[in-house]
Amino acid sequence: MFTYLIKRLLFAIPIALAVTALCFSLVYLAPGDPLSAVLPSDASQDVVDLVKAQYGLDKPVPVQYLLWLQRAVTGDLGKSISSGRPVAEEIGKAIGNSLLLAGLASTLAFTVGSALGIAAGYRNGSGADRAMSAIAIAGVSIPHYWLGIVLVAIFSARLNWLPAMGAGPAGSGNWTLDHVQYIILPTLTLAAMPAGIVMRSVRALVADTLSRDFVTGLIAKGMGRGAIFRHLAKNIAPTALAVFGVQLGYLMAGSILVETVFTWPGTGLLLNTAILQRDIPLLQGTIFVLAMFFVGLNLLVDMLQPFFDPRIKRT
């Protein structure tokens, strides 16, 4: 297991390098000027050149990349061009908010999706199965930003029950009960799609497992429903866990639109801002951290799977 862990950690290095190099190249391939968002729009080219030199953006792109990399290995991800704040500080705050949102949404999606999936799997082919499958397909198919807008229109604009945006009455941080209302709509919006995916995966696993010979054997031995369910759970847990891990990763990195709709101050909104402002250090840092988060999460899931299913060995 330890060798496997070291091997996987070493694999993360080329992935990180590739991610950062690709990101750097893509940003420079995009038209426009990285300083456009920083400077007044009517600044002359002379002023732009002067400020470029101050930010080190007048150097060749490969040199800029190497300088960034040199600092990044020491943990310094540079400073945001637009705000001047350290990128690590910006990401540190945003990632906490995104983790909270993605964690809650994943947990909700996993709980609801698993419950519905197990119920549908047990009633494979029945009317209830078809109804629950239809709900799951709707969850997977509805664009989550659209769902967010609809939820806001109903629960915020029309009923005035829940806030339409933000992370708290005085911003994020210093969490109190007052903050709960702010996270309900983004969580529901973000949970819809993974709930559908988890439901469909679990339903298929349950239906497949229940049709296996060992289950028939257990029933023939006179084992109760609870005991059979424990066997079932052990069999579906590794795959369900893998789906959960992948979905959590997607939610962390893929919640740009949802966080924008709800002005939720997480990594998605930060990424959106960085893209629109061509804030290269912020963009670079955020993508790098999210990519590493994804790699780390997959590794964690791989490490946890053997605990649920001893047949899986990591060597």
Place this chain on the structure above:
Amino acid sequence: MRLCDLPRFQPFANRALGHTRSALTAMALGALLCTTAGTAFAQGTLRIAMTASDIPLPNGQTDQGAEGMRFMGYTVFEALVAYDLSAADKAAPLMPGLSTDWQVDAADKLRWTFKLRPGVKFHDGSAFTAQSVVWNLDKILDSKAEQFDPKQAAQGRGRIPSVKSYKVINDLTVEIITAEPEALLPYQMAWIVMSSPAQWQAMGKSWDNFLKKPSGTGPWKLESYVPRERAVLARNADYWNKAHTPKLDQLVLLPVPDASARVAALRSGQVDWIEAPPPDALDSLKGAGFALTSNVYPHVWPWHFSRLEGSPWNDIRVRKAANLAIDREGMKNLLGGMMVSAKGMVPPNSPWFGKPAFEVKYDVPAAKALMAQAGFSKEKPLKVKAIISPSGSGQMQPQLMNELIQQNLAEIGIQVEFDVRDWNALLANWRAGAKDPGTKGAASTNSSYFSQDPFTSLIRHLDGALLPPKGTNWGYYADKEMDQLFDGVRNSFDPKVQLTSIQKAHEKFVNDALFLFVAHDVAPRAMSKKVKGFVQPQNWFLDFNTISMDK
């Protein structure tokens, strides 16, 4: 209103109490939802959703463009020269700010003296003096000064290109020397706001630390600041202008870049005021009882013509014909009424407009006649390539507007091919100029222009000395008569003479149809009817001191 206060919630709660399980559910739900949208704000708090994606930096010479200056620049800080924002029915003139009087030396037109307002203190209690002014100019102009801040320099130094040197004459007098005679210096100085040197010292001579506890002389003090989320400004009870101390207790600024999210926030009662509601939401907001405000302000949306050799826009007949072909009233309907038809670079009611002989209006027969004189018709069209953007800061609805223009111009024999570019790419080309290879044969570009003062509204676009990269005369327009008119503006130190010079320059803009004059933005805003005392001036900046909130 909280959910538990709603009549519809009460029967549900009563029924639930009869059943233990239901009651527990209701209690949990109630506890959760009673904390919802009903956070009580003290009377006198105005919550504003800005279009910016971040809180403008509270360092002084803030970022986020004119919106940053509107909400953070001129609230917490002040400049030597201010804008009179008290009236909605006339252009906002300059007025004394931290300087009570400014004069150019009668014998030496390069030498200005600014008399400073006595008794002004920064929020930290330190005195505002001539030393503070010099310190602040060094902050953005002298890269060797310990307080030099590249971020503030990026925002400020381009605003005062004429300033060559400056010094303290006495505690309440500053002298500024310009590189050339520059009668527009007061307009330039209106951009430069004053941060507290004492506070910067107290914060360990660090601008990053200064952001945590900034200090200016303005009517608002920064009470709290959560980057990217919110800033709370509190009334400065010790403001030097007692008659103009804010009525509100607090001003809460929230960055909400998504237009739909701003509308939802207003409708849900989370904010009291939103900037730039989308045109398709205006009717529904009005129907829901929100107040909509708008006013023409110094913002023009034109096509900027290339005047390089071979440009189809070098023919004045074609330029005039294009200006007569645009159905601006139709465009106004498309935009839900949120524009004013442009008849020149400045709005028709601006004192700078003058009395041009050529009237920009919708007259297709006249336009066709001019095109015929130039040798073109619908059957034998003139082909032009135009750079436009699908969206962009201050660009109104560029795609919609340009499609209508394309249709209108086709009617008179001008066939337009669009070169659609990302807004940042368009800006980069605008700075680089029409000669740049990146222009790729286009003969016009379409960037909306901030036109707050004579320099930004007129001179910078067509001054023969401001060709790229030094300046932003994108089309390489060069005309001795125009340069002389601009020199006249810069050398007119008497306000009345200066006004006449500006009018003459603007008349030439219109008479020679030097741009395709299309629209002026009207800065739409939507707000709760609880907001009282707001006057929307004809300006980019606003006065929040007169506003109060009804209970």
